[in-house]
Amino acid sequence: xxxxKGSVWVIAEQGKLGxxxxxxQLIGKARQLADELDSSVxxxxxxxxxxxxxxxxxxxxxxxxxxxxxxxxxxxQAELYTKLISxxxxxxxxxxxxxxxxxMGRELAPLLAATLKTGLTAHxxxxxxxxxxxxxxxxxxxxxxxxxxxxEKRPQMATVAKGVFRQQEIDNTRSGDIIPIEIPVDFKARxxxxxxxxxxxxxxxxxxxxxxxxxxxxxxNIEGWNMIEELATLLGAGLGSTRPAVDEAWTxxxxxxxxxGRMVNPKLYIGIGLSGEQQHMVxxxxxxxxxxxxxDEQSPIFKQVDYGIVDDCQLFLPELIKKLKAHxxx
Amino acid sequence: xxxxAVCIKAVPDPELASKIKIDPKTGSLxxxxxxxxxxxxxxxxxxxxxxxxxxxxxxxxxxxxxPPQADTTLKQCLALGADQGILLSDIAFAGADAYSTALTLAxxxxxxxxxDLIFCGVSSSDGATEWVGPEISVFLGLPVVTLVSxxxxxxxxxxxxxxxxxxxxxxxEVDLPALLTVTMExxxxxxxxxxxxxxxxxxxxxxxxxxxxDISENLVGLKGSPTIVTEMKPMEKKRAVEFIEGDRxxxxxxxxxxxxxxxxx
Numbered sequence: 001x002x003x004x005k006g007s008v009w010v011i012a013e014q015g016k017l018g019x020x021x022x023x024x025q026l027i028g029k030a031r032q033l034a035d036e037l038d039s040s041v042x043x044x045x046x047x048x049x050x051x052x053x054x055x056x057x058x059x060x061x062x063x064x065x066x067x068x069x070x071x072x073x074x075x076x077q078a079e080l081y082t083k084l085i086s087x088x089x090x091x092x093x094x095x096x097x098x099x100x101x102x103x104m105g106r107e108l109a110p111l112l113a114a115t116l117k118t119g120l121t122a123h124x125x126x127x128x129x130x131x132x133x134x135x136x137x138x139x140x141x142x143x144x145x146x147x148x149x150x151x152e153k154r155p156q157m158a159t160v161a162k163g164v165f166r167q168q169e170i171d172n173t174r175s176g177d178i179i180p181i182e183i184p185v186d187f188k189a190r191x192x193x194x195x196x197x198x199x200x201x202x203x204x205x206x207x208x209x210x211x212x213x214x215x216x217x218x219x220x221n222i223e224g225w226n227m228i229e230e231l232a233t234l235l236g237a238g239l240g241s242t243r244p245a246v247d248e249a250w251t252x253x254x255x256x257x258x259x260x261g262r263m264v265n266p267k268l269y270i271g272i273g274l275s276g277e278q279q280h281m282v283x284x285x286x287x288x289x290x291x292x293x294x295x296d297e298q299s300p301i302f303k304q305v306d307y308g309i310v311d312d313c314q315l316f317l318p319e320l321i322k323k324l325k326a327h328x329x330x
Numbered sequence: 331x332x333x334x335a336v337c338i339k340a341v342p343d344p345e346l347a348s349k350i351k352i353d354p355k356t357g358s359l360x361x362x363x364x365x366x367x368x369x370x371x372x373x374x375x376x377x378x379x380x381x382x383x384x385x386x387x388x389x390x391x392x393x394x395x396x397p398p399q400a401d402t403t404l405k406q407c408l409a410l411g412a413d414q415g416i417l418l419s420d421i422a423f424a425g426a427d428a429y430s431t432a433l434t435l436a437x438x439x440x441x442x443x444x445x446d447l448i449f450c451g452v453s454s455s456d457g458a459t460e461w462v463g464p465e466i467s468v469f470l471g472l473p474v475v476t477l478v479s480x481x482x483x484x485x486x487x488x489x490x491x492x493x494x495x496x497x498x499x500x501x502x503e504v505d506l507p508a509l510l511t512v513t514m515e516x517x518x519x520x521x522x523x524x525x526x527x528x529x530x531x532x533x534x535x536x537x538x539x540x541x542x543x544d545i546s547e548n549l550v551g552l553k554g555s556p557t558i559v560t561e562m563k564p565m566e567k568k569r570a571v572e573f574i575e576g577d578r579x580x581x582x583x584x585x586x587x588x589x590x591x592x593x594x595x
Contacts, residue, residue, distance in 0.1 A: 025479055047575030079473065094413040103495040107476045110428070110461040114468035118430055122459035140565070142359060144352040147561040190505040194490075198498040211594065235595065245516065247370075254497060260458060268594050276564060277348060279458075290569060291585070307588060308571045309581050319582040327586050327595060 005133065006095030007064075009155065011085065012045040012057055013076075013104055019045070019053060021162055022100035024060050028168030029127060029160075030098055031061035039095065040064065044085055044181075048074035054178035059170045064177045072183050076104045077194060079189050082111040084181055089104020089116060091276075094155040096135050098127075101161040101260070109159050119150035120157040123259045125282045126162055140259055140278035143300070163207055163263030163285060170224040174216040177299055191319075206257065209238030212271040212284070214257055218243035218294060218313055225250035228272050234324050240264065242280045260282035273313045276301030332388035332486075334379045335445040337435055337466065338372040338407060340400035344455040357562045366396075368403050371451025373519035374512045378449050380411045381517065384485055389413050391442060395423055395434050401535050409522055409530035416442060420539035425552030428457065432465030433554065438538060439470060447489070448509040452477055473508045505587040510561040543576035 008030040023045075040063040040190045045053055048071050055064045066088055071082060089097070089112070097112075099105040101123050113120035113306040126138035130149070135156045137148045145146045150156040155170035189259075206212065213235060215228035225245065232239040240257040241250070257264055269287040273294060274280065281304055284290070290305040302308045309316065342350060342364040353360050368376075379390045393406045395418040404415035414585035418438045419423055426434065429511055439445065448470075460476065467474035479499060480492040492499045494513060504510075540547055548554060574584045589595045 078475075103477060103493075106460050107464060107474070110459075110464035111468055111474070113429065113461070114432065114465035117429075117556075119427065120459075120461055121557060122428075122461065136560070141349050141561070142352050143348075144562055144564040146559055147563075148557050149560050150557045153556040179390045190508070191475060193500050194503055195501040196495065196498065197501070253494070253513075260453075266590075270588070275348065289594070292571075302571045302573075304569055305571055306569055307585070308573045309585065310573065311578065311581065316578060316581065319578050320585060323579075323582040323586045324595065327590065 005037055005039050006038070006093055006154070007040045007042045009094040009097045009098070009109070010041070010043045010062075011097065011105070011217065012043050013098045013100055013102055013175045014045060014047040014050060018062075019056060020100060020102065022102065024161070025162065025165040025167045026098040026100060026160060027057065027060045027062055029165045030096070031168060033096060033127070033129060033135070037095070037133055037265050042066070042092065042094065044088060045067055046073040046081055046084065046181075047055065058174050058176035058178070059172045061168060061174070062176055065178060066179050066181050068181045068183060070183050072187070075193055076108070077189055077193060078107060078111060078191050080183075080187055081108055082115060083187070084183070086112055086115040087178065088181065089155065097155040097157045099159045101159040105159050113157050116155065118153040118155060118157060120159070121150070122157045122162050125259065127158060127160070127264060130330070142283045143278055153325075161259070161263050196282055206238040206240055206255070206262045206264050209264065210266055211235050211237035211268040212240050212257070212287070213237045213263060213270045213272065214240035214242065214280075215272045216242040216274025216280075219245060219250060220273070220314060222250055224273070224314045225322070227314065230321055231270070231272075231317060231324075236323060237268070237270070238264070238266070239296070242274045242277065271301055271305070272317070274301060275299050276304050332382055332386060332447060333443070333445045334388050334390045335439055335442070335448040336372070336376050336379045336390060336392050336407070336412065337448065337450045337462070338376065338392055338394045339369040339454045340366040340394060340403035341369045341454055342371060343367040347456060352562045352564045359562070366400060368406060369454045370449055371404070371453060371512065371514060374514055374516050375449035376407055376410060376412065377517045377519040378481065378510070378512055379447070382447070383411070386484060387513060391416060391445070393435055393438050393442075394418065395426070395431055395438070399535070401537070404535050405456045405530060405546055406522065408533040408535070409526040410520070410527060414468045415535040416534060417535055417537045418543070420483065421535050422547050423551045424538040425555065427549065427555035427557045428459045428461035428555050429465060430550050430554035432462045433463070433469055433553070434543070434545065434550050436466045436469035437543040439466070441538070441543060444507070445505050446486070448507075450509065450511045452511045452513055460511070467509040470509070471502050474506045475504055475509070476504050476511045478510045478512045481516070506590060527589045
């Protein structure tokens, strides 16, 4: 299919509390792209016991919603989800498909792209249309921004993390069509999800934290990391990290901020012992005040913050923690 | 005996990769001779294969698509315990995106025969898309589980494992043959041993080009890539830094006052 006016789709994921925020944010973006293209927004959402989902998706901006309401689709099942959605896409010929960079999205998106023989851009931090209506997909790379397009194959597919786009206002007066999808009766799965186990979530949800303290390789060791953690606790800040800190096992992957981690939107960001790699920095959306502590005066982080302190964090943090405690006792 | 394939990528040494920058004038990459290294997560993929080989018996074949000099990286895998290596290398493969990389690797794996298990790292340190593993599974018609963090049971028919999800994990059972993409939590890769290096001298690396594969030239490399990079721009830096000066005590004091003035503490 070679028109750039076709519909803009979102694969909306359902969690325990209904439609995920990232999916609603993507519907808002899809609405904007569809309006520019003079086209429609269509959403597919697979689940079970979810009869209000359709109206909720329409209120969020969808014109047409395709849903399942079946125990077979109660949780994500790679093969069945791929089969149902790719079948729908072959019938409906979407122009653009947006998917949240969740664990499900990161597995389902390449399964769909390969099945549909089309391109897929990972973890975009911006999306816009060029003058021909082709989707420009922006990703951070090599200390800058890269624009990727999928000029010929359709759909144009992209994954986007939670927090990249803002959710649009819910309009309960909107109307649209809700279309059920049939589930094949004799589907035999080679992959079976036996159980889903939720572990503890971070003490302070990073996405909604007003303050973020993030650490990186410059912590040097677990002792240094503990100092960063103590500072975060003292400030009542969410604790974030960069890839090297996760690789060193000082912290869990769910604290990682950035393109393939979490997107945050704090008032205060303090980056400690990290160099300001784009993959991390794009995760910090519009922080009011940014501070960096790094022992290398030449570190690129100092080009991206308001206040800089050049020091070894293991030597500086104990002093800062002491002063903060003294301030709090006043 | 398990026939196991491991897909690896020779990437610019991740320790040095931040030296690659975009030239602000030309918009192309400035590469300062950065040596190639095995993509860190692919070490975990190889280790997973080695564990199955040592407990259940098996034969491990390494697959990689890359430039001729990537054979050094494959040799390292042989020294670590893999049995043979196949390097897909041809000028026609250059410029491939995730889709055409996966298609090329899948044709190489198909040509080499049937495998019970295929391991990939979740993502590469330089591309970081996470797409190649699952896309290979589609092209080979195999089931896939991504983000595998634990393998609990392996029989000749199926494998039981844990895979990461947001704030937790899922327990999954998958029929073999299957493809798995693995995380760093799965295992701790062992280091090279002297005896491994000696044994690897007898092992072979086979190089296959486009003519060796059952795939059209139009489907590989830049030509076969659905996506293209149209622009690279250095990031604009919007903030002007004010360095807080003084000795350690003064710096801490100044920072605390700045936070207080801003109403943050």
